[in-house]
Each structure stands twice: as structure tokens, then as C-alpha cells.
Amino acid sequence: MKYISILGATGSIGTQTLEVLRNSNNSFKLLGFSANKSYSEIINIINEFNPEHVAITDETTYQRVKDFCSKNNICIEVSYGIDGLNKVATLPVVNIVVTSIVGMIGLVPTINAIKAGKDIALANKETLVVGGKLVKAEAQKHNVKILPVDSEHGAIFQCLQGNKHSEVKKIILTASGGPFRGKTSEELKSITLKDALAHPKWTMGKKITIDSATLMNKGLEVIEAHWLFNMNYSDIDVVVHPESVIHSMVEYIDGSVMAQMAATDMKLPIQYAINYPNRQNSVVEYLDFCKIKSLTFENPDISTFKCLKLAYEAGEIGGTLPTILNGANEVAVDLFLNNKVSFLKIGDIIEECMNIFSYSNNFTINDILETDNKVRKYVYNKYGD
Incomplete structure (x- = not known):
């Protein structure tokens, strides 16, 4: 049996990963997962899979889940925020971590999971886009497999x-x-x-x-x-x-x-990644x-x-330029989703940020996070009103 954690269990990839687990003939045990605001889905996962740990990134939902588990005598550790994500990503018995959380928030927990020797079923694009050089070095150092979940x-x-x-x-x-x-x-x-x-x-x-x-x-x-x-x-x-x-x-x-x-x-690439090198019935x-x-x-x-x-x-130039590209894109898409900018403006904002922000070829995780933060603040301040 493999022991598994899922970062982002209530999102699109996360819910499909749970479906794969349901059809795995008990070859997997879900030990931990993270989620944001989907309270009812979180409770359903807890009741169905009986995990040992859940991390919640939304404070209100965290308190609701914690109260529910306490009132119903459910033996599960409920934690909050980035510390909770890191906990789920590094649970001692876990063999493989599915990183399906969307956005830059997935970078640090994924690297911590690698440092803890966990194989990674990777669906979080940002991890390699902004930190590919660092991630690959850590994976090689700790003899960890990075197994792609994206269909491509x-x-x-x-x-x-x-x-x-x-x-x-x-x-x-x-x-x-x-x-x-x-x-x-x-x-x-x-x-x-x-x-x-x-x-x-x-x-x-x-x-x-x-x-x-x-x-x-x-x-x-x-x-x-x-x-x-x-x-x-x-x-x-x-x-x-x-x-x-x-x-x-x-x-x-x-x-x-x-x-x-x-x-x-998407269930096929998920199934292949978490079962690699073996294949299971479709x-x-x-x-x-x-x-x-x-x-x-x-x-x-x-x-x-x-x-x-x-x-x-951005990829060919490298360094922290992909971080600038990604940060600008995440904010521009968020602004479009909230009817603040037009569809075509998304590309314009990314290009603008790539032109005005300096980038470095020698960087640490902190450099990535600082660059990302600067780009996000700039775009929100200029286009978010």
C-alpha cells in the first residue's frame, strides 16, 4: 500500500485524484490533504477517507472544520495556513505527495516534501516554472521522483x-x-x-x-x-x-x-503518476x-x-524572469475574473512587467518570493482599482 497526501484536494485535479483512489482497490491510503474554502467537500473527504491530517488555508473554514471535528470526536489534526501545507507535504509515513494546489503557494510545500524524501506527483505548474532550477537540484539531492500529472x-x-x-x-x-x-x-x-x-x-x-x-x-x-x-x-x-x-x-x-x-x-495521467511504474485497470x-x-x-x-x-x-532568458511572467499572469487573470481588465489586457500586463522588472540569474527561494510579491503589488495597485 502507498500512503499519499494531496495538496489542493477540493480543486479539479484533487477531486479527480480522489476518484482514482476510490477505484484503486485499496492500494492507497490518504493520510493528509489540504483545501481552502470548500467546507462541505472537506467534511465529506474526512468522513470518507479518514485521513490523519487536514490543512486549511482559509481562516474561517479552518475554524469551522476544527469545531466540527471536535464536536463529533473525529480524530484528525486540523492545521492552518502555510504551516499546515508544509505539515501535509511532509507527513513521515507518506510515500507520494500530489501537488495540485494552484498558484505560487504550492512552491514551498513542494520543495519541503522533496527535502523530506517524498516522490512528487506534480500538477502545480508554478513549482517548476519559477523554481525549476532549485526543485530539480533538490530532487536529485534527495533521490526523489518528480512524476508529471499534466496530461501533456x-x-x-x-x-x-x-x-x-x-x-x-x-x-x-x-x-x-x-x-x-x-x-x-x-x-x-x-x-x-x-x-x-x-x-x-x-x-x-x-x-x-x-x-x-x-x-x-x-x-x-x-x-x-x-x-x-x-x-x-x-x-x-x-x-x-x-x-x-x-x-x-x-x-x-x-x-x-x-x-x-x-x-x-485527467484521471488517466493522475493514475499513471501515482502508480508509476505500474499500470492499473482503466x-x-x-x-x-x-x-x-x-x-x-x-x-x-x-x-x-x-x-x-x-x-x-521568459523561459529562454531564465533566472527570475519566469517568476515575473507567472506573477503578472496570476494577478492579470484574477483581475479579468473580477471584471477589472479585458481579456487582451492579460497579455499586455505580462509584457509590461517583463519589461520593467529586473531579473536575476542567481536566486534563492526567498528571491523568488520577493520578486513575485513585488510584481503582484505593482499589478494590483495599477490595474486593481
């Missing part, structure tokens, strides 16, 4: 199995194109929040759905792929594949291309190739969707 990186990971890294020519990340594929900048001026949240293929949280619409999600995945698979940015391609049947590909030096194909369902629908009418591919429009271009630029 999970696909590449599978396509690399049994092959030599020296024989890889390039990796190819597929993108659905989001809800605005083919639209011009002029058409995007009138985009509403409802339009942007209507993803054609994937059901995700709001922030990731907006990132998909701007193609920033794919840009962040490019930076992640650089760190996960030790590839130069010039050898990481993005291709738009609207059907989302092929989740990504690897091209080898002999011209062979290996593609991982499956239903559009928790998703099997593909029926006779029902697939066509597979189409096209180049991404980086002129209209400049977030992808900016991500490549």
Missing part, C-alpha cells in the same frame, strides 16, 4: 519510457487551442468572462481555463517541459490539435514519432478509433495569443 507532460513521460534521452530530437506539446482558436485580435476585444470560461474540451478550474484561452497554459507547460525532460527550448514545439486525442508526442533522431493517445480525461473510457473522424494539427497563432511567445522568451 504525462504523455511525454510515457513516450520516453524505454528510450535514450540522447536519441530524442524534440518533444511536441499539443494544445486544444482553447475556446478562441482562429479568432483575430479584433474579435477578442469583445470577449466576455463567460466566453473565456467555456473550454471546448477540458473541465478545469477557472484560472487554468483562462490560461488555456490565452495560451499561457501552454507557455507554462513549455517551461515545465524544459525542466522535466532536460530539453532546450528550441527542441520543444507546440502544435494545436483541436480533437485533444493525442496528448503530446516525442520525435526521435531516426524520424520516429511516438504519440500518447487517450480519452480527454478509470477512463477506452478510445474507439472508429469514432474518431479525423486528427488535425495547426501552428499556434503567437501574434494574436502573445502569452505563448512571452513564456518562451
Whole structure:
């Protein structure tokens, strides 16, 4: 049996991870999890999985959960804030930590989990985007596996199995194109929040759905792929594949291309990551190739969707520039979700921050956090009123 913790158990990836655990024939035991405000979901998880520890990042919800467990004599440790996240990430008996919490808040607990010798099933993009150099160094030092949960990186990971890294020519990340594929900048001026949240293929949280619409999600995945698979940015391609049947590909030096194909369902890469190197019976629908009418591919429009271009630029320059990119994006998306800025303004804000903030190639975790904080304050102060 494997013992598991989940950071962000009530989010999109977290809830699907719980579904995988329900179908795992008791091969996993959930020891700890974290959540934010979803009180009823937190109580349901406690009642169903009987974990030993829960961390709550919202103070009001923390107090409600603590009171509920006390009144009902539920034997569970309830903790609050970043200290609670670090506790869940480093529980002594845990073998693997699923890091599905969204945003920069996931960076420090993930690094602490690595230092504690826990394998990481990684769904938190920000961890590698802003701290890839530090994270990889710690993982190597502590002999920890970083197992990708994103469907694209999970696909590449599978396509690399049994092959030599020296024989890889390039990796190819597929993108659905989001809800605005083919639209011009002029058409995007009138985009509403409802339009942007209507993803054609994937059901995700709001922030990731907006990132998909701007193609920033794919840009962040490019930076992640650089760190996960030790590839130069010039050898990481993005291709738009609207059907989302092929989740990504690897091209080898002999011209062979290996593609991982499956239903559009995040439970598969989650299941593969937490069971690696083994496979379990499917928790998703099997593909029926006779029902697939066509597979189409096209180049991404980086002129209209400049977030992808900016991500490549930040990744190639490196240092703390990806932190500036990510921090500006997180705030800009939050402002868009709250109707403070327009859809196209998201890319403009990111570009502005990349131009005005200085970056460093020698940095610590504290440097990352300080840079992120400066960028966030700037964007909120300028555009949040």
C-alpha cells in the first residue's frame, strides 16, 4: 500500500485524484490533504477517507472544520495556513505527495516534501516554472521522483519510457487551442468572462481555463517541459490539435514519432503518476478509433495569443524572469475574473512587467518570493482599482 497526501484536494485535479483512489482497490491510503474554502467537500473527504491530517488555508473554514471535528470526536489534526501545507507535504509515513494546489503557494510545500524524501506527483505548474532550477537540484539531492500529472507532460513521460534521452530530437506539446482558436485580435476585444470560461474540451478550474484561452497554459507547460525532460527550448514545439486525442508526442533522431493517445480525461495521467511504474485497470473510457473522424494539427497563432511567445522568451532568458511572467499572469487573470481588465489586457500586463522588472540569474527561494510579491503589488495597485 502507498500512503499519499494531496495538496489542493477540493480543486479539479484533487477531486479527480480522489476518484482514482476510490477505484484503486485499496492500494492507497490518504493520510493528509489540504483545501481552502470548500467546507462541505472537506467534511465529506474526512468522513470518507479518514485521513490523519487536514490543512486549511482559509481562516474561517479552518475554524469551522476544527469545531466540527471536535464536536463529533473525529480524530484528525486540523492545521492552518502555510504551516499546515508544509505539515501535509511532509507527513513521515507518506510515500507520494500530489501537488495540485494552484498558484505560487504550492512552491514551498513542494520543495519541503522533496527535502523530506517524498516522490512528487506534480500538477502545480508554478513549482517548476519559477523554481525549476532549485526543485530539480533538490530532487536529485534527495533521490526523489518528480512524476508529471499534466496530461501533456504525462504523455511525454510515457513516450520516453524505454528510450535514450540522447536519441530524442524534440518533444511536441499539443494544445486544444482553447475556446478562441482562429479568432483575430479584433474579435477578442469583445470577449466576455463567460466566453473565456467555456473550454471546448477540458473541465478545469477557472484560472487554468483562462490560461488555456490565452495560451499561457501552454507557455507554462513549455517551461515545465524544459525542466522535466532536460530539453532546450528550441527542441520543444507546440502544435494545436483541436480533437485533444493525442496528448503530446516525442520525435526521435531516426524520424520516429511516438504519440500518447487517450480519452480527454485527467484521471488517466493522475493514475499513471501515482502508480508509476505500474499500470492499473482503466478509470477512463477506452478510445474507439472508429469514432474518431479525423486528427488535425495547426501552428499556434503567437501574434494574436502573445502569452505563448512571452513564456518562451521568459523561459529562454531564465533566472527570475519566469517568476515575473507567472506573477503578472496570476494577478492579470484574477483581475479579468473580477471584471477589472479585458481579456487582451492579460497579455499586455505580462509584457509590461517583463519589461520593467529586473531579473536575476542567481536566486534563492526567498528571491523568488520577493520578486513575485513585488510584481503582484505593482499589478494590483495599477490595474486593481
